[in-house]
Amino acid sequence: MKNKEVIVVGAGLGGLTTALRLVKKGYKVTILEKNTQAGGRLNRIQKDGFTFDTGPSFFSMSYEFKKLAEECNITMPFEFVELDPLYSVHFAGDPRSYHLYKDMKKLAEQFKDIEPDFEAKMATYLQKSGALFHDTIDLVVKNNFDSIFEYIATLMRVNPVHLPVLLRNFWQQVGLHFSSKEVKRIVSLVAFFLGRTPFDTMAIYTLLSYTEFKHDGYYNVKGGMYKIVEGIVAELEKENVKFEYNTEIVNIQSEKIRVKSVIDQHGKEWLADIFVINADAAVFRGTVMKRKKFSTKKLDKMNWTMGYLTIYLGIDCKLPQVNHHNYYLGTNYEEYANNVMKNPDTLDKPYYYVNVLSKHNEECAPAGCESLFFVCPVPTLLQKPNWDDRDKIVDSIIADFSNRIDKNIAPHIVSKTIFTPKEWETMINLHRGSGLGLSHTMFQIGGFRPANFDEKFENTFYVGTSTIPGAGLPMAVISSELVCKRVYAFTEKNN
Numbered sequence: 232m233k234n235k236e237v238i239v240v241g242a243g244l245g246g247l248t249t250a251l252r253l254v255k256k257g258y259k260v261t262i263l264e265k266n267t268q269a270g271g272r273l274n275r276i277q278k279d280g281f282t283f284d285t286g287p288s289f290f291s292m293s294y295e296f297k298k299l300a301e302e303c304n305i306t307m308p309f310e311f312v313e314l315d316p317l318y319s320v321h322f323a324g325d326p327r328s329y330h331l332y333k334d335m336k337k338l339a340e341q342f343k344d345i346e347p348d349f350e351a352k353m354a355t356y357l358q359k360s361g362a363l364f365h366d367t368i369d370l371v372v373k374n375n376f377d378s379i380f381e382y383i384a385t386l387m388r389v390n391p392v393h394l395p396v397l398l399r400n401f402w403q404q405v406g407l408h409f410s411s412k413e414v415k416r417i418v419s420l421v422a423f424f425l426g427r428t429p430f431d432t433m434a435i436y437t438l439l440s441y442t443e444f445k446h447d448g449y450y451n452v453k454g455g456m457y458k459i460v461e462g463i464v465a466e467l468e469k470e471n472v473k474f475e476y477n478t479e480i481v482n483i484q485s486e487k488i489r490v491k492s493v494i495d496q497h498g499k500e501w502l503a504d505i506f507v508i509n510a511d512a513a514v515f516r517g518t519v520m521k522r523k524k525f526s527t528k529k530l531d532k533m534n535w536t537m538g539y540l541t542i543y544l545g546i547d548c549k550l551p552q553v554n555h556h557n558y559y560l561g562t563n564y565e566e567y568a569n570n571v572m573k574n575p576d577t578l579d580k581p582y583y584y585v586n587v588l589s590k591h592n593e594e595c596a597p598a599g600c601e602s603l604f605f606v607c608p609v610p611t612l613l614q615k616p617n618w619d620d621r622d623k624i625v626d627s628i629i630a631d632f633s634n635r636i637d638k639n640i641a642p643h644i645v646s647k648t649i650f651t652p653k654e655w656e657t658m659i660n661l662h663r664g665s666g667l668g669l670s671h672t673m674f675q676i677g678g679f680r681p682a683n684f685d686e687k688f689e690n691t692f693y694v695g696t697s698t699i700p701g702a703g704l705p706m707a708v709i710s711s712e713l714v715c716k717r718v719y720a721f722t723e724k725n726n
């Protein structure tokens with residue numbers, strides 16, 4: 232079925248990498264994107280001489296990108312360099328800063344006064360999370376499931392030694408290994424990468440600790456994260472993939488068990504043999520496919536990841552005291568984490584993350600300036616629909632940050648952009664502005680997650696965050712590998 236025409240709806244990383252795999256196999260691909268440029272959440276703002284990454288700033292599991300390049304027979308379309316330290320953590324009222332190194336000796340040095348035998352404890356913890364990773368990555372994470380039954384049968388093949396982990400949350404698992412509040416809080420921070428807190432993230436995701444400290448680490452993508460998008464788009468253009476921007480799909484036309492065309496906001500019909508949807512797999516099924524199971528009411532009842540308040544600041548001074556990735560935490564971690572999703576008042580004293588893009592990428596800010604990106608986890612629009620107080624919250628974050636780094640940055644701000652969950656919802660069609668799509672709860676992962684094949688139409692498939700395997704850039708790349716297997720199988724069957 233070579234030269235079959237494929238339409239990919241959405242130019243997020245999942246859509247772009249799917250297009251790359253397919254075009255290299257001889258399919259003719261067109262990408263329809265509602266926004267004016269590719270990337271989705273992995274995007275870029277260029278303003279007032281500064282460059283800001285809009286969403287992802289942590290680049291991890293680099294081997295998935297290398298594998299993609301190898302499979303597509305291209306050289307890596309962007310460059311990256313390992314970060315050391317990986318990130319830094321600062322607690323309010325604690326004069327120390329903790330720098331997280333992959334080197335275990337250097338890492339242990341940070342905690343020698345507060346966590347006795349840290350090195351041995353960390354080694355045991357990482358050995359356990361490494362075993363979790365290796366026993367599930369190929370079998371469960373990188374696998375297509377045709378039914379819930381098949382998924383459960385697969386789970387039963389996972390080494391039973393991991394069974395007790397299913398009964399715990401991330402925080403409890405970390406608590407089995409460490410006793411100091413500082414170490415427990417720092418090690419469990421990675422749970423926020425899945426868009427929830429360590430208290431409502433399953434302990435199986437402690438495998439992420441292995442990926443950050445042992446297996447791979449974090450990297451600076453040279454020139455900023457958007458270079459990933461630029462690199463892949465350039466490869467796609469070489470292969471004559473067509474990009475149609477400002478094209479939002481709002482409806483479909485079907486014939487029996489196939490989608491015949493997708494229809495954009497102007498009523499234009501786009502025909503193809505195969506459709507791959509990179510728009511959120513749950514939202515698209517509800518709003519465009521009009522499936523009752525995904526009506527707004529039903530979507531509201533599902534379990535969604537938190538929202539993000541993101542702030543992009545250009546300042547006309549340097550901040551040598553701030554690293555590439557930094558967390559600024561308060562003193563009430565447990566109380567904060569338990570409230571952040573439901574209680575908008577927790578924003579009085581927000582926890583936040585700061586990325587200094589210009590630290591290792593000077594071209595991203597004018598000389599003598601710094602490009603700063605703040606991410607603050609917040610409730611979605613379901614819990615906090617009104618963001619009239621956003622400037623007040625942003626000012627309090629800027630004041631807190633200034634206090635922590637002992638420099639008032641307010642008078643130095645020359646560029647400021649703010650996205651609340653409202654902007655995220657509008658820009659990417661994220662349900663209630665939820666930053667990372669559907670949560671990774673027991674009944675929303677694997678065979679329970681909205682599938683990567685359509686329930687009704689045999690030529691329609693899904694890729695990206697709210698289908699399998701889940702959130703994050705490496706998962707988008709894996710998702711494209713999984714969906715392409717579906718497309719190849721469909722092609723084979725219909726040849």
Ligand SMILES: Cc1cc2nc3c(=O)[nH]c(=O)nc-3n(C[C@H](O)[C@H](O)[C@H](O)COP(=O)(O)OP(=O)(O)OC[C@H]3O[C@@H](n4cnc5c(N)ncnc54)[C@H](O)[C@@H]3O)c2cc1C
Nearest residue numbers: 241243245265271272286287288289480510695696703704
């Ligand atoms: C603030 C923030 C920080 C993050 N930090 C990290 C990080 O540090 N590291 C990491 O690995 N991940 C991070 N993530 C997660 C990561 O960004 C996502 O998991 C990943 O980018 C999602 O890719 P995707 O393929 O699902 O597509 P998306 O990026 O969601 O793209 C989907 C595309 O579809 C388009 N679209 C939607 N509906 C339609 C329609 N009807 N018609 C046409 N087009 C449509 C959208 O405009 C968008 O371009 C972060 C996310 C956010 C929001």
